Amino acid sequence: MPTPDRTSLAEIVEAGRDILESAGAAGLTMQAVAVRVGVRAPSLYKRVRSRDDLLALITAATVRDLGTRLAAAGSTGDPRQDVALLIRAFRAYAHERPIGYGLIFGPVQPGTDYLGPAVEPVLRVAAALAGPEHALEAARTLTAWAHGFVTMELAGAFNLGGDVEAAFTFGADRLIDALAVR
CATH class of the missing domain: 1.10.10 (Arc Repressor Mutant, subunit A)
Structure with missing residues (x-):
């Protein structure tokens, strides 16, 4: 038995x-x-099979978890508000699981496609904000800005004083304005 x-x-x-x-x-x-x-x-x-395989499984689970969080961030019908809610959820998740978050943006194994669960909600709000023809470019821009801000924040790199929350809001507002369909 x-x-x-x-x-x-x-x-x-x-x-x-x-x-x-x-x-x-x-x-x-x-x-x-x-x-x-x-x-x-x-x-x-x-x-x-190995610790490396475990890390790959942890990374995939973290992406799924982040994707669930982003999908639940809000669908108010107002693209500007939806993008703001999404990038705030992205930032909050990075603060809750900073090491796992770091795995998401680490080197990707060739042939690995585990980012889908987190990409879909970003593409959806980016399309609503910037128009379907610019969804991918807008999603990449939003992700790059939010990731850069969060990475600097987690590293303690904002040491010139001032209000980091106000800086995040300022940057998000300006980026949303820049990407919005006119």
């Missing part, structure tokens, strides 16, 4: 995500995940 499963792939990935956020990349070991899910480290290899 086979031994019953003591954990699932979903539990392993969630444990890995939590460890990554609490202990950093160096703390994400197969042993740490095994302890968290209540099995011995060799048992993990039934579900995950």
